[in-house]
Amino acid sequence: MSEAVRLSYDVSADDFTHAGEASGAIKRTLKKLGIDMEIVRRVSIAVYEGEINMVIHANGGVIEAEISPTCIEIWLKDKGPGIKDIDLAMQEGYSTARDHIRALGFGAGMGLPNIKKYTDDMKIDTEIGVGTTVYMKVNFT
């Protein structure tokens, strides 16, 4: 792999059935490229948590990924409500998800902490009423 691989996926709002399609596709691409299983798993979980957040907290959006020989970088961009207090949102157990989301198995407040845990770099760029971009990077070595 000499050139970077670029991927882009649309994520629909409130489509709980298809949430995870983009993460699954990214996972399969990394597997095909022969990336270490443990690293593939870390990336998959992090993107999946981010994708679920786009569906349940924002109004869907776009996931863009760039795979180079040394790392994968991912941008999850939504036009949702934005995050008021990032430090609070990053705390384990903090969630604004309501009961109907919790009944679906999410809303434990572990998503953003999980992303932090499984990636080498993570940044949240957010503006109230405009949207949020979650950036993450995982190194291959």
Place this chain on the structure above:
Amino acid sequence: MLVSDVQKILDAECICCENLIDTEINSACGSDMMSDVLAYVKDQSVLLTGLVNPQVVRTAEMMDMPCVVFVRGKKPDETIVALAKDRGIVLMSTPHRMFTACGLLYQNGLKGGCG
């Protein structure tokens, strides 16, 4: 332990991917909160859950879990089964409740995968 052993121990009905029941299992995780499952990575785990929706299969997919067991006799719908078939994940349904199902597996030597 093999996925086929899990099936026997839990008196479970195999719903799909029966051809993959010879897969090795090293640990198990019982939860209805998918983010809790996603917080703990262990190799070759079986997921026991009372939750029935496509995200259960996707969680197993992301975690490389070869098998999902639905407790209390719950059965997934066609969309869920189709997804599991595509991803090569064995789905089973056991009549036991969560606590009993986990206890039976633990008693038979399977250890926890959730932290």
